[in-house]
Amino acid sequence: MIADQLITDKGNSAGDEWITVPAPRLREALAALKEDGYRLLVFLTCVDHLADSSREWPARFEVLYELRDMEKLRDLRVRAFVDGDPPQIDSVHDLFPPANWDERETYDLFGVVFNGHPELTRILMPDDWVGHPLRRDYPVGGEPVEFSEEHETWQTPPPEA
Amino acid sequence: MLESYVPLLIYVLIVLGLVGTVASLSFVLGPSKPTRKKLAPYESGIIPETPAMRRLSVRFYLTAMLFIIFDVEAVFFYPWAVLMRQLKWFGLIEMFVFMGVLLVALAYIWRNGGFDWD
Amino acid sequence: MGLEDLVDSLGQNVLTTTLGKVLGWGRGNSVWPAQFGLACCAIEMISTATAGVDIARFGSEAMRASPRQADLMIVSGRVSQKMAPILRTIYDQMPEPKWVISMGACASTGGVFNNYALLQGVDKVVPVDVYIPGCPPRPEDLLNALMILQERIKAQGIITR
């Protein structure tokens, strides 16, 4: 079972179990969970909590791993909070093969650098694209549309930025 | 003696004439505006950087050679088919022997894996 | 070179206009589309080509895979920023005379998605002849656009643009 001092926070959100793990020791936690039976990484993504007033967030970027145990049919979400410019975290592509492309996509859209990834390049955006689109301070873009108050706000970064 | 070939000559001339006019007509009348981008090699939308001229694997050569051998074999059937009546039994047996030799060769190549690719 | 020089030298007289009508009739009734299926509209384009709605009645059944043998490009689907240069390359590699139908709202104006990732309208990259609204338009809409295009081709005569 995963060592208890690794888990800094634990809870249940709308029926999903989740735990928070300190980012520097993420690989250790995921390896322990893999031994414990969570063999499948369903997906890996990042949430940008810039100016998020709903709760007190330890850091801006929350990288989360959705693990699943196919025998005992239980899911677990592992969160790791990262900050810094660019935010760095260890890559787990050798523990969970599906993480390879997920990490490249998270790097491409959020700018989170995964140390140790064999080929950390852009996967969805064109290779010469500047900026990471899914960050909250990146404008939605597109063309301004007359007579629609929503689209004016999309050209400029959201007010909370 | 040659006049029995005249209809063949006329036929060849008609064919060449027809093909010639159709090809040249489309070449002369058709709009052709060659631009550098249009003439670039088409590779599913990407202009390739790597040169396409590469040393080919020897298997292509093997396959081509086998095709030629068994295709040329078919050429020998035509004169035989024309003279089959006069040659009577001798021609028939001779052609079976000829085909037999080539069938043995085909079986040998097949068993030794000359046809499968990897 | 060919017929166009004929028109330049002889100008518009009874010979060239009738020849133009014959050419227009020939080109109009055998418009070969290039298979440029991108997203959901491509599925409706395929169902236009099947027996139910049968585009073959209009002479456009032979959906050519390579641009060399096509003279109509049906842009069916949303064009992302990464795909735009490739769309332009394919358009350049098509021999004249060539036409473009922009199928669906996404190809015509960016449609539902007005954001950083999509080209807001394919007419920013290639000259478009007929636009089709709808997301995705019904197969009958594509036939309607093809009939409009055929009228336009027949009216163009020898020099098309």
Added chain:
Amino acid sequence: MSIEDMTGQGVTITQTGEHGAFGGELLTINFGPHHPSTHGVLRLIVDLDGEQVKRVKPIIGYLHTGIEKQMEALRWQQGVVCTDRHDYLSPPINNLAYALAVERLMGVEVPPRAQALRVIMSELTRLSSHLVWLGTSGIELGAMSVLMYCFRERDTIMDMNEEISGFRMHTSYIRPGGVMADATPRFFDLLGKFLHEMPGHIDEYEDLLTMNPIWRARTIGIGRLAPEVAKVVGASGPMIRGSGIAWDLRKVMPYSGYENYDFEVATNDGCDCYARYLVRIKEMREAVKILEQAVDRLPDGPINVDDRKMLPPPREELETSMEAVIHHFKLFTEGYSVPPGDVYVAVESGRGENGCYISSDGTHKPRRVKFRSASFVNLQALERMALDHMVADLVAIIGTADTVLGDVDR
């Protein structure tokens, strides 16, 4: 080398001079974005030794539409439109994932009639998705007539979609809080006639393909995916069921009332393209069985949650009660807000596990919506399945992975 470190090999463009088995140099070609048989705008960089594929590197992103950023800028009820369009072969199933996620965050449960209507629309979509797959995969391997047969049935399903929701493909029928409208009697007539004929049509496809020597030669033994590799790579749907593992989310983690329908999980332990073809054919038969049970036992009652915060009140109430007008006004100017928290719901689409992860910060727009796409993960298995096959087999392997590039690139 073990499975783990085979990941992320990635293919570098071969330098000149790297030699294949028989002395020929490796040729790098583009199985590019504009290609008739890549089921969308997928680009593969393929290293060929003669006819054999030595390395494959998929390059995606040519259909990236920024759907996840778009949904962050739209209100909760407006986001349903985007969920239709990223996996455009199974729109209602994506709506279902989004709707279930929002409902679990709000803590509401839709009435049983809505759940049954959702199951009906999901199974109809699974049928139409498999029909499009069978048609296009058939025509790519030379079976022209299969396309015509399959799209004939797909058109009847599209007519049913149009009857129930007014739209052929992107129905947006399943919304947070219930479904758009109740099914009309004509819909049930069409559905009854369709269910009566469909098993016969599936037999037609089987007659065309199952014992067809060309189809079998092109698919048996092509694109092998061993069971343990399928599990490690995270494949789902027909990709994993074709390797003998009975993993179907409708059975394993039932949602929206799937537990009270009895159907078998279609598996086949051939581990190759032919096995996955048989799995999809059997899934079509199972979908017809589920639809029959759903229509027989359709409970009546309301089709929406009666929570006025989430759904507009019925029209006639607007004349009488003042609260209805206030609810109506608030709903259509600002939209409802979902309590903070995050949730992940996985549903079984035609391609595998399509999921929707939502992180909400209590405002009336989602903080982050992430679609777990089955094709995105199944495409990573392509690098392994295509090794040492012929170039022509690449077409069958891309076909059997049944990737929808809108789903891959989102």
